[in-house]
Amino acid sequence: MSNPKAGYPDVRTRVRATPEGKLLFVRFTLAQRVEHLVLIVSFTMLAVTGLVQKFSTLELSVFAIRLMGGIETVRQIHHFFALVIIGLSVYHVAHIVHLTMVHKQQVQMWPNRQDLRDAVQMVRFNLGRASSRPRFGRYSFEEKMEYWALIWGTVIMIITGLILWFPIGATEALPGEVIPVARSVHGWEALLAVLAILTWHLYHTVIKTLNKSIFTGVMTEEEMQHEHPLEYQAMMAELQESIVPSPAMTLAPAATLEPELVVVEPDGNGRQRKRNQRQAKAGARPSSRKRNTRQSKATVSAQPGEPDMTIDHQMETAAQEEATDVAS
Numbered sequence: 001m002s003n004p005k006a007g008y009p010d011v012r013t014r015v016r017a018t019p020e021g022k023l024l025f026v027r028f029t030l031a032q033r034v035e036h037l038v039l040i041v042s043f044t045m046l047a048v049t050g051l052v053q054k055f056s057t058l059e060l061s062v063f064a065i066r067l068m069g070g071i072e073t074v075r076q077i078h079h080f081f082a083l084v085i086i087g088l089s090v091y092h093v094a095h096i097v098h099l100t101m102v103h104k105q106q107v108q109m110w111p112n113r114q115d116l117r118d119a120v121q122m123v124r125f126n127l128g129r130a131s132s133r134p135r136f137g138r139y140s141f142e143e144k145m146e147y148w149a150l151i152w153g154t155v156i157m158i159i160t161g162l163i164l165w166f167p168i169g170a171t172e173a174l175p176g177e178v179i180p181v182a183r184s185v186h187g188w189e190a191l192l193a194v195l196a197i198l199t200w201h202l203y204h205t206v207i208k209t210l211n212k213s214i215f216t217g218v219m220t221e222e223e224m225q226h227e228h229p230l231e232y233q234a235m236m237a238e239l240q241e242s243i244v245p246s247p248a249m250t251l252a253p254a255a256t257l258e259p260e261l262v263v264v265e266p267d268g269n270g271r272q273r274k275r276n277q278r279q280a281k282a283g284a285r286p287s288s289r290k291r292n293t294r295q296s297k298a299t300v301s302a303q304p305g306e307p308d309m310t311i312d313h314q315m316e317t318a319a320q321e322e323a324t325d326v327a328s
Ligand code: HEM
Pocket: 043, 046, 047, 049, 050, 051, 052, 053, 054, 074, 075, 076, 078, 079, 082, 083, 085, 086, 154, 157, 158, 159, 160, 161, 162, 164, 165, 166, 183, 184, 186, 187, 190, 191, 193
């Protein structure tokens, strides 16, 4: 059960209904959440055990080093978590290769032209020169920037860290100057990364809007509409398509649907037109931009005599597959 367009699992496994009838959108799989948790722990430990060495003359560092059991222990802790972050990086790359090669999923973190347009619009909006914020899909340009900053930052930290860890081996292949250079780059990049996480990342995920999805795995409908409106619309459209599976079933009459129908804006590729044609064939009124509504409880009615089928019911019947995604 996958979306052939992106190699994604069926949308019904990526949208869940609460007992109260609210929709929850799966944003991160369990594996992605555990990955982020391991990243938080290893990055924090590396930052603490590294920075106390870089600023070892500060009173706070002397205190922290003593608290952790002395400088040798501090170095061992640093080396241990260095191995953890190397392992995590290898896993991350292998996982993406697997998802793209085996499951043919699209990598959603690749930057594209739309990101550039969004960035320009965001700057213009912040300067009061654009009337609206850009509307984002799966990942905003800010999230992509953050992700790629982490990627190149980690690559630099691993290379320079290995040089510091194995100086003799490194100077067999490279000139001796590489050691002080690696030390300087490793130390200042560490400071940059810590400041970036504390300001940029935590500002976006905690202060600007409290985003708990990396821990809970899901976003509410309101959060999706606000943070990722394009992805929200695409998922709702897919969901609506997927609940018209048999000729016996049609969408409820327009009059019934009007207040609840999720209408999707055209995506610019003619997909909306095709969808309207398909819906028209199935007897439903085609959706239009005018009838767009923020409410989104889609309902499917069966032919007379058959029980009504709602998304909730569909979701219950959909296999409890883990939705896979490229964190990436
Ligand atoms: C991204 C996370 C990392 C941070 C924030 C970090 C931070 C630091 C800092 C601030 C220092 C002190 C540099 C100085 O004295 O000027 C340091 C030293 C060091 N780091 Fe890292 N580091 C990280 C990752 C790594 C990795 C991945 C490795 C190994 C592959 C590594 C190996 C080392 C080594 C060998 C030293 C020299 C001191 C020692 O032997 O412990 N670090 N680190």
